[in-house]
Amino acid sequence: MNEIDDKFYYVYSSALDHKVEIKIGTLEGKRAKPEYDKLLSDPMLKFSGLYQDGCSDLYVTCQVLCDGVPLALPVTTSYKAFSNRWNWNEWITLPVCYSDLPRNAILAMSIYDCAGPGKVMVVGGTTISLFGKHGMLRQGMFDLRVWPGVEGTEKTPGKAPDRGKEQMQRLAKLAKKHRNGHMPKVDWLDRLTFREIEMINEKEKRSSNYMYLMIEFPTVQIDGISHAVVYYEQDGDEMFQFRAQGEVVTVPDYEIMQENLVESKQHRLARSVRGLAPARDAKPSASERDRLSALIAAPAAPLSADDQDLIWKYRFYLSSHRRALTKFLECVNWNRPGEVRQALSMMKQWSPMDVEDALELLTPKFTHPAVRKYAISRLKQAPDEDLLLYLLQLVQALKYENFQEIHQEYARVCGDAGASSGDNALLASVSASEMSSSVTSHQSEDTDTHSPADGDTSNPASENEQEMEEQSLAHFLISRACVNTVVANYLYWYLLIECEASETGREDARDMYLAVMKTFSHRLARVAKKASLFKSALMPCKLTFLTSEGSEYEAIFKHGDDLRQDQLILQMITLMDKLLRRENLDLKLTPYKVLATSSKHGFVEFVESVTVAEALASEGSIQNFLRRHNPCEGAPYGIRPEAMDTYVRSCAGYCVITYLLGSLDLGDEEAVHYLQNLLDLSVTAVMAALVEQFHKFAQYWRK
Structure with missing residues (x-):
């Protein structure tokens, strides 16, 4: 009989840089076959391993978990054909080290x-x-209870006792x-x-x-002596002190986000009317001029208080620079009426800015109506080709x-009472000068805007006053679209997209776009009261x-005819007329005119x-009819x-064209007689008969 050794040999788990190994032994017990109703619902179960003669081909997957989270990929046992019992007897290595295992x-x-x-x-x-519960790595063999029908998780403990069969657990502890x-x-x-x-x-x-699965953990032996592996985390027993409460103490500051009275007073003194006379003759120094040039050339960004004061101080000097107007308007405090009056007066004296720079005045930074109307007045100088480049941005603006x-403009234009008067007022704004300005080139615009540099400072002001009409952005876009x-x-499709996109956004924005769309549609609308049907x-x-x-403008909409043949005939007649005109x-x-919108309908x-x-x-x-109307x-x-x-x-021309198209082969007298027969309904009956004849030829060609 060997004596009991009181010494405890152990190693720390943090010192073992080896992979975790486990031996899958045998699986004992009988598998319960599925119920008959499950077999009816899934007939493929009859061909599964449950109905196989002997032991089916099972395999085991092992994975290390921590709080339900896998620490590494699962490892599966190799394939093995079983005869009478499930016996793997296979050592598998998991992709995790002992030193990396948590408690x-x-x-x-x-x-x-x-x-x-x-x-x-x-x-x-x-x-x-x-x-184990004492922090030692398990060693030796264990019989683990298998929970049927579920995968291995924290809710399927293998050492759970079976009621009435605690003898097995008691003997396992004694063997340990x-x-x-x-x-x-x-x-x-x-x-x-x-x-x-x-x-x-x-x-x-x-x-x-x-069913019970037998597994075996490896034993650690050093110099023939078995050692226990004790869980140990290096530097895990160090104490770190932390404060239960933060060191920062919250103190309420009642002056935060409030107006600075000193800066506000200095701002008012700098923008007061008293400094108007000195500012007219103020000239920047060389360093200030370089700083102003850098500010004007810089992209759109918030200006500091010093930069705003500098631009305001030399506003008269910068009035001849077209690109400086946007920077100047950013310096204005639009909540102070006195400062706003000076800014608007200065804006009228400023050299007209480029059309591209005027787009920035339509951003949400500038909400004053006078500024936005000034931007619209500058957009009038843009040709339609350039307007199409930023039309989408204008619609979004x-x-x-x-x-x-x-909404007021929509009610005025599309209202029942004043619809006609509203249309006349809107249509009157599209003057001949505006239509001519839409095709003006940038070259002429640049020539006009550079004229104030010669010393005449009254021309830009008078020009701006003439251009700054009371016209909103929606009115401007609709007016340009009508020409x-x-x-x-x-514009129609951009507005339609914004109406659909605004359904998930602000309700007021959607109503606004719908009002603009209805106003635009009304400008291009048809007179429903004058519609009629032909017999x-x-x-x-x-x-x-x-x-x-x-x-x-009146047109006929035909449904059921293929007007593409009419288009072909009229194109040939137009071509003949053009060639004959070249020969005087x-x-x-x-x-x-004919426009075929499909193979079954179109406009005439x-x-x-x-x-x-x-x-x-x-x-x-x-x-007598010609004598009455043309005496x-x-x-x-x-x-x-x-x-x-x-x-x-015209009568002779239609006869000749009919002859050239091959519709008829008649002499002069027969042609005149045939022409009189065609004129039994209307003056334009020749064309109708010609088109009908061409339709017959087209049907013959199809055959």
Whole structure:
């Protein structure tokens, strides 16, 4: 019998830079087959490992966890074919060192089985802590209870006792004491005792409803002596002092974010009217001039108080610099009326700024109406090509305008009572000078803006006063769009996008964009009261539209006809007329316009006419009709020669064109007779018959 050794041999876990190893032994117990209803819901279970003869091909995955968080990737046992029992007897190495293990690290093991192509089934899971309750790394073999149907987590402890079967746990603790040398060792008695312990364990395992996984932890031996691995964290026992409360004491400051009276007084004295006379003749020094040049050339950024005072001091000197106006307006305190009056007066005397620089005045930094209207007056000088470059930004700048003014303008233009008067007022603002200025080049603009440098300081002021009209940004955009279809097209889609984008934003911004869109649509609207339908099989509709000049334009909308053939014929007639005009032969042809919007509908220009039947009924003959509307006493037949010439040339021209297109092959007398037959309805019946004839040829070509 060996004596009990009272010495305790141990090593620190922080000193072991080796990977964690674990041996997966055997799995004992019977797997419960699934219920019949689960087999009906998933027939593939019949081909899984549960119904396999003998032991199915199971595998085990091991992973180290800490507070439910994995510390490393899982490791899986290699494939092994089993016959009568699940026996792996495989040492696996985990990708984590002993020195990196925390105190509460656990080893989670999950058992899987094949459940079909690319599918796995969880057989069960179990866990065990790597360190015991005294902080020593576990060594030796352990029988862990497997929780069926779940993966190994903190909720599946492998050492949980089974009710009525605590003998197995008690014998495991005694075997641990014997292994650690806390019991005397007798060889012959130990062999008998351990054989009896194995029989008791096997009996309890067979009588239990759980499966048991046997694992083995390695033992640490140094010079043939077993050592225990004690958890130790280097420098983990050092004490760090910290304060429960912060050293910073919060003291309320009632003057914070308040106005500085000294700086405010100095600011008012510097911006007062008393300093107006000295500032007119103030000239900066060389250093101040360089500083002003750097401030003007710098990109948009907040100015310091010293920079603002410097720009205000030499504002008269900077008035000839176009790019300095934006910096000057940033120096103004718009909450003080006296300072605002000086700034607005100075803005009128300033050299007109470039159109590109005026865009900054429409940002949210500048909310004063006079400043924004000045920016709009400068935008009037931009041609339409340049306006398209920043049209999107101008549409987005509408959200910084006065919403009340936009709604008032919409009510004035689109209101029931004053709709017509509002249209006249808006249309009158689009003058001929504005239309000509939209195509003015930058070269002429630069020439005009440089004229004040010659010494005449009154021209810029008078020019700005003339340009600064009471016009909002929305009014300006709509006015420019009404004189250019390209601008109108882009403006429409930009407004539509902003209306849709504002649905998730501010409600007032969405209402504002809707008001601008309705105002713009009203400017390009149609007169619904004058719409009518023609007596025809397809019942084409005559629509009346309002042009940008306030006049009406009538068109016919046809649905059911392919107007692309009409377009082809009219293009050929227009081309013939153009070629004949080059040869000084004007046949007085006036073909109407056709726009095919699809293969089934399109627009046709409406031409006001009088039918031959009406002319004959009222006048008796075509000569009398022409004599009444175009009288001339000294001319033949009493008809103005220009009217007779136009009538004869047009009739002859249409006959010639009909002949050239191959619609008819007639002589002169037959052509005149055929022409009289075509004129039974209206003066424009020739074109209708020609188009109909071409339709017949087109149908023949398709066949």
